Amino acid sequence: MSKQSLLMIDGNQAAAIVAHKLNEVIAIYPITPASPMGEAADEWSSRGQTNLWGTVPEIIEMQSEAGAAGTIHGALQAGALATTFTASQGLLLMLPNMYKIAGELTPTVFHIASRSLACQALSIFGDHSDVMAARMTGFAMLSSNSPQEVMDLALIATAASLEGRLPILHFFDGFRTSHEQSKIKAFDDTIYHAMIDDEWVKTQHARGLSPEHPVLRGSSQNPDVYFQARESVNPYYSNMPDLMQKTMDLFASLTGRHYHLFDYIGDPRAERIIILMGSGAETVEETVDYLVKQGESIGAIKVRLFRPFSAKALITALPINCTNIAVLDRTKEPGADGEPLYKDVVTAIAQYCSSENCKFANMPRMIGGRYGLSSKEFTPAMVKAVFDHLKLPQQKNPFTIGIHDDVSHHSLIWDETFRTDAHSNTFQAVFFGLGSDGTVSANKNSIKIIGENTDLHAQGYFVYDSKKSGAVTISHLRFGPAPIHSTYLIAESDANFVACHQPIFLERYDMLDLATKDAVFLLNSAADDKTVWNTLPKKMQQQIIEKQIKFYRIDAYAVAEKTGMGKRINTIMQTCFFSISGILPKGEAILAIKQAVEKTYGKKHKRMVELNFQAIDETLACLHKIEVPQQVSSNIELHSPVPDSAPEFIRKVTGEIIAGHGDSLPVSLFPADGSYPLGTCAYEKRNLALEIPVWETDLCTQCGKCVMVCPHAVIRSKMFSTSDIADAPQTFKHTPMLGKDFPAGLEISYQVAPEDCTGCSLCVDICPIRDKSNASRKALNMVQQAPLKHQEKKNWDYFLSLPEYDRRLLKATTIKGAMVMQPLFEFSGACAGCGETPYLKLASQLFGDRMVVANATGCSSIYGGNLPTTPWAKNSEGRGPAWNNSLFEDNAEFGLGIRVAIDKLSEQAVELLNQLKSHIDKELVEVIINADQSNEAGLYDQRQRVTSLRQQLQSIDSSIAHQLLQLTGDLCKKSVWIVGGDGWAYDIGYGGLDHVLASGRNVNILVLDTEVYSNTGGQTSKATPRGAVAKFSASGKASAKKDLARLAMDYENVYVAHVAYAGKDTQTLRAFLEAEAHDGPSLIIAYSPCIAHGIDLSNNHQQQQLAVKSGHWPLFRFNPNRIKQGKNPMHLDSAAPSIPYQDFIRTEARFDMLWQTHPEDAEKYLVQAQRDVTHRYHYYQQLAELDWSDSMSVAAFKAKNKHKAEEI
């Protein structure tokens, strides 16, 4: 048997290792949770890592998964070994090509981190909905249940595909197997060579299309032959199961790990059987092992080869005594009489039982159940419940397990206290951390240390919330002498170790519910040894006493500060874990951490190594065991996630999800169509800021810039008269309005929401006013939050209670005026200092009460619409942006559909209104139909008229009146906004976007351009600038950023604006107003600094300004309405580049890191990029100077420059 090295990796890495080793062309596109496979492959190729045959695989990122599939189809047809990775909607986009690939009998393996499909909601988590939607493509389908199996079956699949000529969909559970860190055995080249016959590779190369031996493939066929030709592939399918088993057998002889098409586990004479595939099978195995020892007559079948489905192999695997079978599907086919695996099993067994020589006395009873949708927990208790259910005379079919279904009553009840004995020798640890505090990376590191330095098996799984700022992470780590099959989270009263890395969690989570008796509890707290006990909530104290928990405390931030680690506590907390968990001997553990530090920083950064060493040593000195009193002394109760005054839905559903109790919510509480209330972020007081801005009334000039730039809408301005605020709290600040636009006696307040502020400090950064005698004091200054919290909470509530100022009286064209408008996008969970959200907030201020938003999938759909809460909000009249997310790829079309429907319904309303003229006040009808709704007054008046129309319609008893009553809302103007990032607009959705631009319909398209796929972790898009390093461009992007604005301007009927709000806020404001006013398509391309730029977002504004000054981001507006007047539509709003391009890019790590890794390329790209910038500026400048009354000269200029651009 060959030597197999041990690796601590997750399923994605395991698949990528094999895929990179055995392919020549890899086409990729980012999608969660499959992206890391493409990223790894790209990184390895960029470092020159070769495949089994000594060549570096070519990695190409495409514009969509459809594009990736097409590319793979082409590459395979040209004779290459090719693959791709995807999940969910991405797999759906590949379907058309998959039929072709299979139809042409082309060997390839697609690796799928299987994930839910977007239905009532998008979900990034794992189930088999996606792969089940691909089961009719003709791909063979092979399921892996653990990271080790991913590695093994990836190789087996590739071998079987090459030999058997069927393409294979190799899938494993997304966000379980794909992201589970596990200790696995990897192969050396001898195993690869033994498994892959070079002759097969030669055959694949030889089948490639070539003028040397030309053939025609992909013909069109008529009724006379298509059918027969379709049947010609049958022998390949009937051959595959045996061939697959033969390949599995060969693999077993090489590695000792033996797989079968259907692997049976349990009592060989079992009566009750569960059949399933995927990671859940691991939990079933663990449960079966335990229950069989208890004497239960049970077993389970793990399905590996799902297509072609081998009934013969299934029957062989089933014990002869089997009487009851439950087939578990991790997918849902609404309306079907059973899920796919269930139906295949039923068919196979029914067919077998009707044949001669059936081995069963009677046909077993078979029921089908759904479990684990979107990574829903699937535990041994649930497995036991299914086995128990199989004993009953009356069985539910279909059934569900893992939820409480009080609507259809399909669900089974399970005993949550049930445990197997799998963890009697396992060490289980749970860590509560903040996303940004390094808890997850420290834990991954710990797993690596233990996995690689000891004989212990290790498993790591990480749970995240949906926020990007202040996100909570819960790490579940298991270590033990035996392989770990538990594909579920560490359960209540099971953890040997619980760590709380942030004291703020004490009052939020019932952390010690998880702790077992004699567990260790580690708390990071600034409270000293004497007082720390009293900072714990009452329940926690009780649990510590009752469970005899050993309680340790460290002030990790103090240690970090003292040892020069700044605010980084990951090494410190990791040291604590190793020091007190007892998982490794202390000395050995500390040595291992130090070795890991040395490995991370290498020889280059000795000082960092020393700093970390100091921190480790200091930690050991500062970690204290706390003497636990015998009595509970605390009165602290856990925080209620939402106030008692919140509406019922918010309390019963939203609040429970916030508190982490979403799993226990029954089906009946959920809106069946996926509609949720707005404004829920306002209930979730996250208290993230250590410092908040404080307003100095004596300095403020009321410019409104702070309100404009606040990414979280936590600093607001409101106007009111002095008489309105007689009952104001004493500390409520306000000052008389300055400026001629406002009547005397008006006051203004700039108020901060202290518990919603993230402390990003951008408001202070933008504040232009400094104290004349002390330049360090501005009109806004950051001050510690804690002492101000109580007072400012009161002031904030008071501020909110004041009525909004009449929008009709506000000058929306000034920042000051526009910023008094109420934002209807507030407190999002976007990154602190996000560059995108100020644009959305601005749109919501200006148009929120009449806005319909079509939001492409991406960051904006996640901070915009990921449960539990949404930042989109309503005003006091109940109006606000109506929001929906269709898909990633179709957002422009989705928005267009909304527009078309609104226009149609409004036209219909006018038609009905005309028909009812004789019954209604004629003047009202005329005014409604001809209303000018181009300004706030016009909108207000129309709404008043419509209200009066509704009243009149109530009294008319006719079908037309009833019909019109439904449509009156469509007589008021609606503003359609199509929002998304550059991944959507430049890449996957560009075809649709282009079509919508060409349609001429009145939609407003806002592209939040971060120049990468931000949400999925910074992969290259066509908006990525030349020379930037991003994932999928690990060696720097070689091509220039696509000029989307220029493409749109070419239509000449599209309003186009290129904006950067910190470059010139008034230009941004103007662009939004003009875009919305334009009766046709408008496109705003908004520069949005992002954490993926490798900058600290507190520098957001500076980076925008550098981008504008360097010419990277010229500001301009192209208003087609001016063409009609014979005027030039192009208006340049920024000056010629005034600083070298280099001065901009060297400040951002995304560019600068290339000078370290590929210095020559970096220089080359810089020269080219500087030329791009100059060329583009000259182009725009000339465009702005053209005489547009002469259409010939415009056309000639464009033609000339197109040629020039192509030359570049």
Next chain:
Amino acid sequence: MVNLNTNYLGLKLINPLVPSASPLSKDLDTAKQLEDAGASALVMHSLFEERIESEAKRHDRFFHQQAIGHAEADSFHPLYFDYDSYQDRYLEQLHQLKTQLDIPIIASLNGTTPEGWIEYGKSIQQAGADALELNVYYIAADIELSAQAIEDQYLKILTELSHHVSIPITMKLSSQFSSPLHFIRKLEQAGANGVALFNRFYQPDIDLETLLITPKINLSSSAETLMRIRWVALLYGRVKLSIAVTGGFHTVEDIIKALLAGADVTHLCSILLEKGPQHLKQLLEELNTWLEQHEYESIQQLKGSLSQQHAINPADYERANYIEVLDSYTSSSGVLR
């Protein structure tokens, strides 16, 4: 032919023109051009410990900033660990200069910590430098810190480093010492082989628009040389260590004055940045011509001939000369205006 040979830090140089620490040494071709133009040695740009540290910290911050705790993105960039660091590149450049040039290479180091001075000083010696210039500077912003304490810090660095490296060490000094001569003698006693007078620094400038402080440095001018010449003249003959002048030496006249005052070498920077490496050749020719015209046989003969010890009126170097200087701005009563 005049003998232009000079001796600096124990190195025999063919002439006294030595390009100082500047971006000129960053490019191998430019360095070769300097050698071809006649440079007798080359001081490399400084290796800054601060930058080594900031690169490490940046790398660390970047590495850790990746995690925001979102399920879809556990990082935002491909992470590299096997790249060439700033220090690697510096030492490689030093190695290249040593391999490809024949003239002595004097490396320059600016440390911030006691360990840093020693560690990086050793690495520079290992990479083959002929001598080491310590670019020590300290802005005495701490009101509690005495002049003595600051001088002691310099001496400590020098003493400790000289235990670890065997190549000659020269100290590039700031002009802001209460008693430079006394201090330089102490440096000599502590093992310094030379001094370079004086370093020029970035100065904080105020942006009147933003009211922010921005560091600024301008190219030098000949006007800055006189202060340096004075101190060379005062120093010459009182210590045995080598003396280099640096800061503002643009013309052959500047150079000759420095040599007359007692400098062993004159460093050139701004003028070469402005006019290119080739200009050194012209300066060298002009120096030769001047010496020939004035019938000097060698640099050795000229060196220090106008130091304070040998000056026609030694007191001139010590006088503040207020009145004369002011008078030079006053019109003679005989001039009609």
